[in-house]
Amino acid sequence: MALHHVKPGEVADLAPLGSKLCDTKTSALAKSNSFEAIRLVVPAGKEIPAHDVPGEITLHCLEGRAALQLDRETIELSAGQWAYLEGGQRHTVKGIEDSSLLLTILFVR
Numbered sequence: 001m002a003l004h005h006v007k008p009g010e011v012a013d014l015a016p017l018g019s020k021l022c023d024t025k026t027s028a029l030a031k032s033n034s035f036e037a038i039r040l041v042v043p044a045g046k047e048i049p050a051h052d053v054p055g056e057i058t059l060h061c062l063e064g065r066a067a068l069q070l071d072r073e074t075i076e077l078s079a080g081q082w083a084y085l086e087g088g089q090r091h092t093v094k095g096i097e098d099s100s101l102l103l104t105i106l107f108v109r
Helices: 018-023
Strands: 027-031 035-042 047-051 057-063 065-069 074-078 082-085 091-095 099-106
Touching: 035 091, 057 065, 057 074, 065 099, 074 082
Parallel strands: none
Antiparallel strands: 027 035, 035 099, 047 091, 057 082, 057 099, 065 074, 065 091
C-alpha cells in the first residue's frame, strides 16, 4: 500500500498526537521535485544516527522534546520551536521525550 501524500491545496493535520504518539510511525506528508515534508516521530531515548542531507532542512517540534546534535553544539527543541540547518550539515536527532516533528527538506538542484 502506497503512502498517502497530500495534494496541492489539501490540508494535512499536524495537531499533536497526544496518547497516540507512541503508536505512530514516521510518515511522508508531501513530496515534489523541490521539497519533501515528513512527520518525524522520535520516541524518548531513540536516536536517529548522524547523517547529512544535501539540501537545507527545517525541523519544527510539534510535541515533546528532542535534541538536535550538531558538530559542536546540541540544540533542544520543545513543542512550538523551529530550527533551520544548511545543506550538508551533519546532525543527529534524539528523543528526550516522545516527540513529533515536522521535517522539511529543500532539495538541491
